[in-house]
Amino acid sequence: AQTVTQSQPEMSVQEAETVTLSCTYDTSESDYYLFWYKQPPSRQMILVIRQEAYKQQNATENRFSVNFQKAAKSFSLKISDSQLGDAAMYFCAYRSAQGGSEKLVFGKGMKLTVNP
Amino acid sequence: DTGVSQDPRHKITKRGQNVTFRCDPISEHNRLYWYRQTLGQGPEFLTYFQNEAQLEKSRLLSDRFSAERPKGSFSTLEIQRTEQGDSAMYLCASSDEGVGQFFGPGTRLTVL
Numbered sequence: 001a002q003t004v005t006q007s008q009p010e011m012s013v014q015e016a017e018t019v020t021l022s023c024t025y026d027t028s029e030s031d032y033y034l035f036w037y038k039q040p041p042s043r044q045m046i047l048v049i050r051q052e053a054y055k056q057q058n059a060t061e062n063r064f065s066v067n068f069q070k071a072a073k074s075f076s077l078k079i080s081d082s083q084l085g086d087a088a089m090y091f092c093a094y095r096s097a098q099g100g101s102e103k104l105v106f107g108k109g110m111k112l113t114v115n116p
Numbered sequence: 117d118t119g120v121s122q123d124p125r126h127k128i129t130k131r132g133q134n135v136t137f138r139c140d141p142i143s144e145h146n147r148l149y150w151y152r153q154t155l156g157q158g159p160e161f162l163t164y165f166q167n168e169a170q171l172e173k174s175r176l177l178s179d180r181f182s183a184e185r186p187k188g189s190f191s192t193l194e195i196q197r198t199e200q201g202d203s204a205m206y207l208c209a210s211s212d213e214g215v216g217q218f219f220g221p222g223t224r225l226t227v228l
Contacts, residue, residue, distance in 0.1 A: 004158075033215055044119075045159070045207065045219035091158050095215065101172060102147065104217060106158030 002027045004094050006107035013082045014115050020067075021077040021110055023092030031097040034068065035104070036077045040088040048090075051075065053097070079112075087114045118142060120220035122208050128226045129198055136194045137223045141210030148191050149217055150183055151207040152176065159207055165191060198227045 003026045013019035025034070036048040051059045051068050058066050063080045079086055089111050093104040121140045129135050141148045146167050151159035162181070163173045167188035177183075180198075185191040195202055205224050209217040 035216075037219075044221040045209075047216055047218065050216060093158070102164055102211075103149070103161035103172060103174070104151075104159070105161070108156070109158050 002029070002032075002094050002096065002105050004092050004105055004107035006090075006092055006110050008110050009108070010111045010113070012113040012115055013079070015082055015084060017082055018078060018080045019082055019112065021079070021090050021092075021112070023075045023077070023107060025073050025075065025092070025094050027073070027094065027096075029096055029098050033095045033097060034066075034075045035093040035095070036064070036066070036075075037091045037093060037106075038086075038088045039091065039109070040085075045091070049077065082114050084114050084116060087112055120208055120210050120218055122206075122220040122223050124223055125221060126224045126226075128228065130228050131198060131200060133198055134194065134196045135198060135225065136192055137206055137208075137225075138190060138192050139208030139210075139220060140190045141208070142212075142218060145210035145212045145218075146188065147211040147213075147217075148185055149209040149211070150191070150193050151209065153205040153207055153222070154203075162193075195225075198225075200227050203227045 032053045034051045038046045049061045067076045089109045091109045092107040123138045149164040150162040153159040165185040180196045183193045205222040207222045209219045211217045
């Protein structure tokens with residue numbers, strides 16, 4: 001079974017600074033997808049960014065970018081120019097691209113605080 | 117608003133009662149997923165539908181839980197004989213191509 005680990009339960013960053021959230025995963029599959037989701041307090045889960053494992057190029061979405069290291073099974077999220085609205089729980093998630101399962105497997109999440 | 121909607125947003129019930137939640141996916145999405153999230157944890161997969169067919173069920177989905185999507189549009193999740201351990205946020209998500217899943221606001225269940 002696949003597992004996702006987010007080892008840092010909490011982090012903080014100063015507004016306008018850069019922060020990197022770490023995530024590792026375990027799988028025996030070669031084809032899969034990885035995601036970062038954001039869950040603001042009392043609000044719904046929002047898809048931040050996704051990465052297909054077959055792509056060597058790291059995904060970017062505006063201020064959000066990932067560092068995908070397939071051999072190391074590492075998938076970190078970098079947030080540049082942090083804003084107060086980035087404060088949220090961040091979840092790393094895995095989805096198989098093989099065998100028909102479409103379930104997302106989530107890590108435990110990490111709480112990001114943005115200080116003004 | 118054309119996002120995923122869930123009803124009710126909050127439900128308080130007594131142990132042993134039955135509860136039913138509804139999820140309306142984004143209109144053109146043929147895939148619908150249910151997850152459960154407890155405090156301090158990431159969401160855990162329960163089940164998913166492609167159109168009206170239930171294609172995958174987690175072992176978390178005990179025989180007290182049943183989900184339906186009769187016409188391939190909205191879905192319901194019923195919990196029979198609720199237990200205190202069922203207290204959680206129940207999340208629904210939908211997708212049109214099975215990769216990016218878009219979540220609703222959730223239904224928070226409290227079992228007293």
